[in-house]
Amino acid sequence: AGDFIELVSRSSDAAFADKCYKQTEDIDLTENWAFAPLGPSEDLSFKGTYDGNGHRLKGVNYVNAEDAPAGLFRYTDGAVIKNLKLESFQIKSPAMFLGGFAGYAVNTTFENCAFTGGSLRSDVKKTWNEYSNVTTDANNFAVMGGIAAYAQGCIFDGCSFLGSMSCQGKVAGGIAGYADDSDITDSRLEKGSEVYVKYHCAGGIAGALTGDSNIRDCSSEGYLSCFRWGGGIVGYHQSGTVERCVVGANASVNGREENIGGVSGALQPKDGETAVIDRCTVYSDVMGKYNVG
Secondary structure (H helix, E strand, C coil), rough: HHHHHHHHHHCCCCCHCCCCEEECCCCCCCCCCCCCCCCCCCCCCECCCCEEEEEEECCCCCCCCCCCCECEEEEEEEEEEEEEECCEEEEEEECCCEEEEEEEEEEHHHHEEEEEEEEEEEEEEEEECCCCCCCCCCCCCEEEEEEEEEEECCCCECCCCEEEEECCCCCEEECCCEECCCCCECCEEECCCEEEEEEEECCCEEEEEEEEEECCCCCCCCCCCEEEEEEEHHHECCCCCECEECCCCCCCCEEEEEEEEEEEEEECCCCCCCEEEEECCCCCECCCCCECC
16 A cells, blocks of 8 residues: 555656556555545646556545545546556545546546445535536536546446445436546446436436447446436437447436436437437336436
8 A cells, every 4th residue: 555655645746647557456545544636636637557457446535625626536638547446435525526536537548447335425516607518507516427527538448336426416427427529338337326416417327428429338227316317328418329228127217307218318419419329228117207218
């Protein structure tokens, strides 16, 4: 654990940002020490490679006191994070973006990343008009993702989330919260997981899908609950393709109002955009007040 703690202490140094790191053993961080996310600011976004080499990081209990994205990494840009399991991570944050591995990710590849046996909680509600096309109740965003909260131009391959997620605003997904121009393949929300969103946009894989995004060969076996716009795979589906995905019999999709779907809660393409669902299967219960399918 000492080497990782040193890595955390060095992450505010620009020389850290673009290096390659390989984990050589499981690391248990349950001892009380001052964890702080890597890639601590946009100027110091992590741009290198972190290869977990099949090992675990275990036992972080972190309360984010800053109004900045939270996760193992705050910011990533052009990074590769792979072959890593986060186990028994408990993260609570008052900031807009909270993800297991990254709060705010740009052009980042997440490969074989697993979050298991932990929880993510955000109590914040904030306005996000300058970025989001999801405009209703625009003052109550708290974007959350099991792997990454905000993902722009990212790749997720072979990732999974097993844990609980509580979002007091809107937009949360088992893998990505808000996925824009991103591809998610062979990833899953595991049986026993819970994704709770107080307002809108809960998805087993992505809370919101925009731009040239694709979700392929993914599955959800978790419990989803939201007010409206909830889907077994995607909550708010503005554009992009969802294909060959399965919402299993262990899953449950629950909405207190309308636009609750087995695959997508709401397909709402803008002018010139397309939103496609192709060859998907739903075995789960899907429940809402109206516009349920």
